[in-house]
Amino acid sequence: MTHKNINLKLKVWKQKNSKSAGNFETFVVKDISTEMSFLEMFDVLNERLIGEGKEPIAFDHDCREGICGTCSMYINGRPHGPWHATTTCQLHMRAFNDGDTIVVEPWRANAFQVIKDLMVDRSAFDRIIQAGGFISVNTGNAVDANSMPVEKDKADASFAAAACIGCGACVAACKNSSAMLFVSAKVTHLALLPQGSPERRTRALNMVAQMDKEGFGSCTNTGACEAVCPKEISIENIARLNKEYLMAGLTLEK
Amino acid sequence: MNWSQLFTSSIGKKIVMSVTGLFLISFLVVHMGVNACIYKDFFDPSDNGDMFNRAADYMGKTVVIRLMEIVLFAGFFIHIIQGLVLEFQNRSKRKLGYQVQMGNKGSKWYSRSMGLLGTILLLFLLLHWWHFWIPSRFTERGLENPVLLSNGRVSHDMFHLMKATFSEWWIVIVYIAGCISLAWHLMHGFQSAFRTLGLHNDRFFKLVNAFGIGFSVVVPLIFALMPLSFKMGWIG
Structure with a gap:
C-alpha cells in the first residue's frame, strides 16, 4: 500500500x-x-x-x-x-x-x-463484573496449573471468550442496546473452567440481574454484536449464557 | 431466585417467547396438515372437499382438540403480548439514536423486524379469525348449508366457505402477503428460539438452522398455495 x-x-x-x-x-x-x-x-x-x-x-x-x-x-x-x-x-x-x-x-x-463528546460512562460493565465475573480463591499458594486437567476444546473456548476487552461495541451495535455478548463472554470464560465451577450458577444469575438493573435490553439474536466485536467473540456464547441461566434458575435450591 | 424472577428477567422473557413460539410452530404443522386435505380435490375432483371437511369436523368435535384450542389461545396471547412488551422495552433502551444507522452491516433485516413482522401477522390473524374461526364457532356466516360427509356425519361445509372467501383477489393477495410475513418471521424465529433455549453446540445449531430455513419456506408456501389454488380454479 x-x-x-x-x-x-x-x-x-x-x-x-x-x-x-x-x-x-x-x-x-x-x-x-x-x-x-x-x-x-x-x-x-x-x-x-x-x-x-x-x-x-x-x-x-x-x-x-x-x-x-x-x-x-x-x-x-x-x-x-x-x-x-x-x-x-x-x-x-x-x-x-x-x-x-x-x-x-x-x-x-x-x-x-x-x-463529554465521544466519551461514555461504561462503569455499568464494571458493576456487572462485580456481581459475579470472578472466582473466589482461598489464600495460600497457587495450585499447580497442571494438577487440574482441562479438556482442550473447553480451554480453547474459554480462552476465546476471555479475549473480550469490554469495549462495549456489542451494546453500541445492538438494536436493543443489549449487553448479552459481553456478559456471555465473561460467564463462558469462567463457566468452562474448573476454577469457575463452584460459583457457576450464582454467577450467571447475578450477572444477568445486574445487567438488567443497569438498563440494557434483551437479546434478540440478530448477530450485530458478533459482527462488530473487535475480538470476534462468538454469538454462540450468548446461547451458552442462556443455558447457564436457565439451568441455574431451574436447579438452584433457593 | 423465585419463579417470577426467572421468567421476567431479560433472558426469562426471551425464554417465554421461544417456548410459546415453538408451540405455535407445532400448531402450524397441525394446521397445515389439516388444511392440506383440500389438495385431495386436486387429484380427485369428485371428493368435493369431503376429506378436508371430515378433518375439520374431527378438529371441531373432538374434546382433546377443543381443550388444546384453549392452550393455543393462551400461547398466542402470551407470545403476542410478551413480544410487544419486549419490542417497546428494547426500543426504550436507546433514547437518542444514531445519525448513521448500521442497517444490514452485521444483521439481517428480518432479524431486526420481528416486531413489525409479528404485528403484520397479528393483523392477518384477526382477519383470518373473522373469515373462518368466528363463522365456524359462532355466527355460521357462509355455513348455512351443512354437508353430509362420507362418514355419515353432518357438518359445516368449510371447504366451500374457503372457496367463497378466496373468490376475491384482494383476499388472496392479503393471505399470500400474510404467508410471506410468516416466512420471514419463522426464518429468524425458528433458529432464535433454539438459541434462546441454550443451543450453543455449533454442529447441532447448523442442523437446526438448516431445518428451520426449509421449514420457513415450505410451510408458508403450502399455506400460500391454498387461496391461490381456489382462486385459480385448481381445486374446488
Missing part, C-alpha cells in the same frame, strides 16, 4: 456534559497520512484546535494497541469503524479515501451516558 496524504471532512458529536444536549460539529482535516491511526488523526485535529484556542474533542483512549477496550467511536454507522475485528485505535486512515466525510458518534445506549 502506497503512502499518501488525504483530506477529510469530519462530522463529530460534541456534547459539553451528560446533562447538556449535544450536536454535530463539522471539522476539516488536511494532509492526514494514510499511515496514521484513527486516533492519531484526532490527535492532529486536537493539536490544531488547542493551538487555535478552541476546546479539543474529548475521546477515550489508553493502550492504543487494541487490547484495553477503552477507545469507543461509532464511525460511519459501525462501532470501531469499517474494518472487521479492529478497535478504533487499530483502524488506520488507509481505510478512507481522499475527500470522504466521516461521521463519528459516541456509543448510544441509556446504560452508557455520554460524559
Whole structure:
C-alpha cells in the first residue's frame, strides 16, 4: 500500500456534559497520512484546535494497541469503524479515501451516558463484573496449573471468550442496546473452567440481574454484536449464557 | 431466585417467547396438515372437499382438540403480548439514536423486524379469525348449508366457505402477503428460539438452522398455495 496524504471532512458529536444536549460539529482535516491511526488523526485535529484556542474533542483512549477496550467511536454507522475485528485505535486512515466525510458518534445506549463528546460512562460493565465475573480463591499458594486437567476444546473456548476487552461495541451495535455478548463472554470464560465451577450458577444469575438493573435490553439474536466485536467473540456464547441461566434458575435450591 | 424472577428477567422473557413460539410452530404443522386435505380435490375432483371437511369436523368435535384450542389461545396471547412488551422495552433502551444507522452491516433485516413482522401477522390473524374461526364457532356466516360427509356425519361445509372467501383477489393477495410475513418471521424465529433455549453446540445449531430455513419456506408456501389454488380454479 502506497503512502499518501488525504483530506477529510469530519462530522463529530460534541456534547459539553451528560446533562447538556449535544450536536454535530463539522471539522476539516488536511494532509492526514494514510499511515496514521484513527486516533492519531484526532490527535492532529486536537493539536490544531488547542493551538487555535478552541476546546479539543474529548475521546477515550489508553493502550492504543487494541487490547484495553477503552477507545469507543461509532464511525460511519459501525462501532470501531469499517474494518472487521479492529478497535478504533487499530483502524488506520488507509481505510478512507481522499475527500470522504466521516461521521463519528459516541456509543448510544441509556446504560452508557455520554460524559463529554465521544466519551461514555461504561462503569455499568464494571458493576456487572462485580456481581459475579470472578472466582473466589482461598489464600495460600497457587495450585499447580497442571494438577487440574482441562479438556482442550473447553480451554480453547474459554480462552476465546476471555479475549473480550469490554469495549462495549456489542451494546453500541445492538438494536436493543443489549449487553448479552459481553456478559456471555465473561460467564463462558469462567463457566468452562474448573476454577469457575463452584460459583457457576450464582454467577450467571447475578450477572444477568445486574445487567438488567443497569438498563440494557434483551437479546434478540440478530448477530450485530458478533459482527462488530473487535475480538470476534462468538454469538454462540450468548446461547451458552442462556443455558447457564436457565439451568441455574431451574436447579438452584433457593 | 423465585419463579417470577426467572421468567421476567431479560433472558426469562426471551425464554417465554421461544417456548410459546415453538408451540405455535407445532400448531402450524397441525394446521397445515389439516388444511392440506383440500389438495385431495386436486387429484380427485369428485371428493368435493369431503376429506378436508371430515378433518375439520374431527378438529371441531373432538374434546382433546377443543381443550388444546384453549392452550393455543393462551400461547398466542402470551407470545403476542410478551413480544410487544419486549419490542417497546428494547426500543426504550436507546433514547437518542444514531445519525448513521448500521442497517444490514452485521444483521439481517428480518432479524431486526420481528416486531413489525409479528404485528403484520397479528393483523392477518384477526382477519383470518373473522373469515373462518368466528363463522365456524359462532355466527355460521357462509355455513348455512351443512354437508353430509362420507362418514355419515353432518357438518359445516368449510371447504366451500374457503372457496367463497378466496373468490376475491384482494383476499388472496392479503393471505399470500400474510404467508410471506410468516416466512420471514419463522426464518429468524425458528433458529432464535433454539438459541434462546441454550443451543450453543455449533454442529447441532447448523442442523437446526438448516431445518428451520426449509421449514420457513415450505410451510408458508403450502399455506400460500391454498387461496391461490381456489382462486385459480385448481381445486374446488
